[in-house]
Amino acid sequence: EIVNLLLCGQAVPNVFDGRMDLGGGMFLKGIPTFVEVGFLSLLESLNLCKVGQYLKCPKWPIWVVGSESHYTVVFALDTSVQDENEFEKREAEIRRAFDAQDQSGGGGFISSEKLQHVLRETKVNMPPEMLENLASTAFIVWSEFWHALLQLDKSLGGMKDATGLIGKKQFDLYHFNGIAKAVSNGNQLTEGETLQQRPRLTELSVTVPPRWRPEEFLVELTPDLSNEQGEKDGNVEVDQPERSQHAPLVDCIRTRWPLAVCSWVGDAPSIV
Template sequence: MDLGGGMFLKGVSNNVEVGFLTLLESLNYCQVGQYLKCPKWPIWVVGSESHYTVLFSLDTNVQNKNELEERESQIRKAFDAQDQSGGGGFITVEGFHQVLRETNIKLPREKLEHLSSTGYIVWSEFWQVILDLDKSLGGLKDSSGLMGKKVFDLYHFNGIAKSVLNGSQVNSGVGSPLQRPRLTKLRVSVPPRWTPEEFMADVTTSSASSRTESFGKDPEISKPEPSQHAPLVDCVRTRWPRAICSWSGDPPSIV
């Protein structure tokens, strides 16, 4: 990104041992590159407005991608290579045709004309088309319903001592606060890459199917996961965009 005055902002150019996530990306102030989001080891420094904490996993497989995640990364990398807007998320028609060639995407004529009608292509609009485009044409729509779901654990450590009493924040003048750092275990579920309409259609179909057929389905896919929210979840979603997080006790703190 050209900041003017001979100053340029660039990401790291190689794989790194430890990664980085930041709340500022969820607020659209910056964008962390893939090398920092996908480090060699599942350890991330998490930046907030005030200080840094640590997020990690004991299982290196959380970094593994399934077939569709690999495909998404390939398409996004090709798109970003043509993005001359400094991360604005749009490219020229000429660059768009280059992306289609590199990723072997065969768009129907009407969709191609629609996306190109304004003279530039926006990533969000292109991505919606890809989600609805059959895999045989280079898209991510999979009628088999085998789009993988991930479930794994993450741990968050905040080394700054907080004033707490029995696991809850203490109001001034009430009780004797215990000063301690905090380690929180998060259960993370990353749903399949379905649109909401496809997900609801699958749930309806599953509930109407016979008992024998239902035995062959993954029960976790046919019901929503309980979800909790904290600023840390926004950071996690910059790495796993559809992540649903839950934990026991107080919300993890990044401040």
């Protein structure tokens, strides 16, 4: 509540958008409107909460990052990292409509009865056979719904991208941890030398790939062993994937930019 009070001016107990109707006149209160400084949480990457778009898309590209025990800050110097293309705006619109019907507390699923409401609100004309497959169970998970939209033509309100190139971004983020951490900058220590203790500021290079489905992204990053010899001989040109490094901070960044690939120089950024 204290963090939300500082970010949005209200000490609400949840981080989702708006409020959640539990029925019987009972509501759970979340973030009421867009904010100037945002919030990302490691707990969301563990599926323990759902941070809404109000906190993920603040006015300025600055986010408080919450871990199990500590708060740090990640920010960008270029405000264009917040710019949305047509694809992202449409995705955000559909996600807001989906989340408005999600009564699980951020679990990312809705009942089958709520699906028609989401389709009407987002003007999606889903073919009967696709609709039947999607609504074959009592609940519909966001990932399955999104997967179906990626296969549905734009003329029907879907998100199918024939080029596979919509939405790719490259930008830099900076992470600041105010608690003194050991910093080696990737260098070997000489005998008798001790690590400096000071707050950490780490620059991260971030590449957000086109909005492929996750399985397509993994296939794209998986090397084709059958072409390995040809690559060695220089007979085959292959686009090399971006250099990827991992730390818990990357999991937080991916709650804002799914499938983001991050890299940095020196020690991994710490959020604890």
